[in-house]
Amino acid sequence: MATASDERDDDDDLTGTRAALRGLPGVGTLLADPEIRALTAGLPREYATRAVGAEVAATRASILVGGDPGAATAGAVRERVLARLRLLTAPRLRPVINATGVVLHTNLGRAPVSRATAEAMAAASRHYTPLELDLATGERGGRMAEVAALLAALTGCEAALAVNNNAAATTLVLAALAAGRGVILARGEAVEIGGGFRVPDVMRESGAALVEVGTTNRTYARDYEAALDRDPAGTAALLKVHSSNFRIVGFTHETTVAELADLGHRRGLPTINDLGSGALRDTAPFGLAHEPTVGDSVRDGATVTLFSGDKLLGGPQAGLIVGERQTIARIARHPLARAVRADKSCLAGLAATLRHYLHGEELTAIPVWRMIAAPEPALRARAEALQRQLAGAGIAAGVAAARSTVGGGSLPEETLPTAALALAAPDLARRGRTPDGVAAALRAGDPPVVGRITGDRLLLDPRTVFPEDEPALLARLLAILA
Numbered sequence: 185m186a187t188a189s190d191e192r193d194d195d196d197d198l199t200g201t202r203a204a205l206r207g208l209p210g211v212g213t214l215l216a217d218p219e220i221r222a223l224t225a226g227l228p229r230e231y232a233t234r235a236v237g238a239e240v241a242a243t244r245a246s247i248l249v250g251g252d253p254g255a256a257t258a259g260a261v262r263e264r265v266l267a268r269l270r271l272l273t274a275p276r277l278r279p280v281i282n283a284t285g286v287v288l289h290t291n292l293g294r295a296p297v298s299r300a301t302a303e304a305m306a307a308a309s310r311h312y313t314p315l316e317l318d319l320a321t322g323e324r325g326g327r328m329a330e331v332a333a334l335l336a337a338l339t340g341c342e343a344a345l346a347v348n349n350n351a352a353a354t355t356l357v358l359a360a361l362a363a364g365r366g367v368i369l370a371r372g373e374a375v376e377i378g379g380g381f382r383v384p385d386v387m388r389e390s391g392a393a394l395v396e397v398g399t400t401n402r403t404y405a406r407d408y409e410a411a412l413d414r415d416p417a418g419t420a421a422l423l424k425v426h427s428s429n430f431r432i433v434g435f436t437h438e439t440t441v442a443e444l445a446d447l448g449h450r451r452g453l454p455t456i457n458d459l460g461s462g463a464l465r466d467t468a469p470f471g472l473a474h475e476p477t478v479g480d481s482v483r484d485g486a487t488v489t490l491f492s493g494d495k496l497l498g499g500p501q502a503g504l505i506v507g508e509r510q511t512i513a514r515i516a517r518h519p520l521a522r523a524v525r526a527d528k529s530c531l532a533g534l535a536a537t538l539r540h541y542l543h544g545e546e547l548t549a550i551p552v553w554r555m556i557a558a559p560e561p562a563l564r565a566r567a568e569a570l571q572r573q574l575a576g577a578g579i580a581a582g583v584a585a586a587r588s589t590v591g592g593g594s595l596p597e598e599t600l601p602t603a604a605l606a607l608a609a610p611d612l613a614r615r616g617r618t619p620d621g622v623a624a625a626l627r628a629g630d631p632p633v634v635g636r637i638t639g640d641r642l643l644l645d646p647r648t649v650f651p652e653d654e655p656a657l658l659a660r661l662l663a664i665l666a
């Protein structure tokens with residue numbers, strides 16, 4: 185039953201809504217604003233009016249459903265119109281200087297590719313290219329031939345397939361090999377990788393049934409075998425998922441790929457190994473934990489191994505599926521394979537990246553590996569050079585021992601020693617600045633610079649900064665701090 189006070193609240197809401205709607209700036213008023221006019225100057229009137237009108241309409245809709253009144257003020261609407269117009273008029277995905285020390289920074293687009301890779305991708309994009317034509321015979325040729333040949337040489341696999349990303353690879357492989365049947369997975373590997381990728385959900389979407397075995401911390405080969413014995417006909421595959429972004433320590437036991445592959449071979453079932461990062465070379469020589477390599481997985485007998493192109497491989501975004509010829513052929517024939525296939529620019533980029541490994545030049549040519557391999561003294565020398573240049577302009581800065589991380593869901597807990605340029609709060613305070621304020625100014629500049637705040641310091645880690653970007657980084661610092 186409505187009370188008098190409920191009615192008064194309703195009346196108040198209605199009055200508030202009417203006031204907010206009345207307070208909305210008109211499209212004409214906004215278009216006449218000098219800053220908005222500057223941004224719309226080069227645009228046909230129709231598109232400018234549509235962009236401004238869309239923002240006003242979205243605000244009106246939000247007021248009507250009781251959205252935040254603070255977002256409906258004339259000033260807030262004007263700011264959003266300006267932001268929307270900037271998206272129309274200036275590229276948002278321009279180069280950023282990554283001074284975070286996170287090598288595979290997901291929010292910054294993961295792996296920057298090598299120059300040869302970027303050039304191969306641009307050339308394939310700008311021109312015609314024999315994607316599905318065999319130039320020798322004039323017949324139709326396989327679009328995967330080059331990448332598959334390279335992966336075969338580098339990992340020992342028989343065949344390979346490239347798709348858009350590893351999430352697509354996982355979905356496709358499960359759909360092709362296990363739809364309508366069970367896939368056995370260790371309980372501790374039913375993980376969420378991030379960005380909405382959760383193994384149980386991917387499994388459901390691909391039509392496979394998750395059969396969890398073992399306990400969160402310990403799973404043995406006999407657990408898989410027992411589940412298989414319970415429903416031999418209903419089981420399609422054994423799955424292993426690399427716990428890319430977390431680590432279970434203590435009283436643990438993990439079944440190895442070799443043990444799973446052995447069980448699979450004995451029982452006529454494929455073993456699927458989702459490696460995640462997909463390192464082609466060992467990370468241990470750089471002071472990191474050993475990350476299982478693609479070659480290890482192939483050698484240990486996994487029927488198919490899946491990994492990303494833009495994590496430790498250091499190439500363009502892709503999902504790679506390597507393994508036994510007949511199984512790869514079966515996966516390639518599935519209708520989903522067509523929906524998620526890699527495009528010509530991606531394939532050209534993958535081939536260029538893989539060729540660096542073929543020629544043993546990955547540590548010099550591939551940015552991700554160059555950054556991982558950079559020794560601390562060299563990084564310290566770079567940080568100190570920046571420090572000296574700032575000191576020359578009368579700006580006090582320190583060089584601090586810090587840790588870089590690989591990131592991108594690779595090697596959790598593993599860090600690399602580094603030396604970062606450190607802008608400390610007390611030094612900045614003398615210039616009326618704060619670490620947060622300088623970090624924001626660096627992000628907002630051109631080129632944008634992204635650093636890392638720890639405690640009361642802004643750290644700029646040279647490990648992830650391209651040496652050729654250092655003059656631009658220094659110029660930004662001088663502009664902000666001088």
Ligand SMILES: *Cc1c(COP(=O)(O)O)cnc(C)c1O
Pocket residue numbers: 349350351352354377381425426427428429458459460461491492493502503593
């Ligand atoms: C990162 C990751 C994925 C998802 O790969 P994308 O290339 O980001 O789609 C899947 N599985 C594992 C184990 C991963 O680490």
